[in-house]
């Protein structure tokens with residue numbers, strides 16, 4: 315395989331289109347989708363050399379050409395030395411914890427988390443004698459107070475799902491450095507178009523590439539981005555031998571999606587801001603959460619570490635669950651779906667879907683109330699979205 319032009323001092327938007335591309339001898343302009351489980355060697359010596367680390371591929375559980383392009387391109391966009399793709403976002407999160415921790419280690423995590431991340435920390439890791447302290451992630455003193463001599467990983471999702479809490483990545487990374495621990499940031503809600511945690515000091519970034527990176531609701535995927543030391547010491551052999559590999563087809567879709575990520579995110583942010591401002595003016599809406607609105611509790615921090623407020627708006631409908639359900643059921647354009655990060659606007663009621671399995675206390679801690687709705691704002695005309703919400707709010 316011939317490598318395309320070398321990324322010199324290319325800027326992010328150029329890297330998004332060109333970064334990581336390799337070409338076969340056909341010199342195709344579009345990145346090739348290469349499906350193969352294995353690779354043939356010219357001779358036995360070449361086989362031996364590959365297993366000793368010579369460039370080239372051995373087996374697609376370990377690495378494969380199309381997946382490698384996706385990894386390389388996302389690494390360039392995140393400013394990360396290493397990237398490894400996984401089958402889903404949860405495979406990425408789980409691999410980081412299982413690879414990086416052992417019995418007796420301790421984790422500190424923000425309590426505002428995606429339900430499945432909470433399950434892995436609370437239920438899976440505890441079986442292996444790894445304890446997690448859940449704290450208010452917006453309070454730097456709470457992070458400092460929760461640290462123990464055996465704390466190895468700190469975990470945050472920012473903005474968080476579904477209450478869009480913003481956590482100070484620089485501040486928490488500094489605490490991790492002081493303690494010799496590593497900060498893991500789930501960057502699924504922002505994407506590298508809006509936030510680059512490694513540049514703010516995070517040691518590891520995980521993604522559900524299913525969301526804004528795919529951007530069109532087509533394929534599952536995940537990514538782990540990290541520094542070389544974590545990869546060499548913990549991750550490399552774990553991934554090679556446990557096999558949460560991403561399909562080349564999904565990698566190809568999402569590699570091509572990176573080319574338009576920046577443009578799409580700009581429009582998602584613009585639409586979301588419009589919808590958030592519209593909702594804030596509605597009588598039946600008790601509260602709107604959007605990171606770039608001045609009434610968001612961490613508004614200044616959001617502006618400091620993100621270049622856009624993101625595509626998700628959460629809001630509380632007056633009248634709790636019955637009103638929230640009436641609103642959802644009356645929508646004619648916006649779909650009821652627990653997915654997010656699609657061109658199509660999707661709405662969900664977190665209490666009864668994504669956060670249903672949590673205890674009432676855990677939901678209350680995170681601000682997941684009965685009237686809370688999470689809206690992933692798509693690329694439709696925002697006037698149509700506001701009209702749809704207007705007629706549905708009348709019914710609610």
Ligand SMILES: *Cc1c(COP(=O)(O)O)cnc(C)c1O
Nearest residue numbers: 402403404428475502522524535
């Ligand atoms: C969706 C999501 C995940 C899980 O990703 P999958 O691709 O669905 O496995 C993890 N974290 C956040 C913040 C998410 O939104």
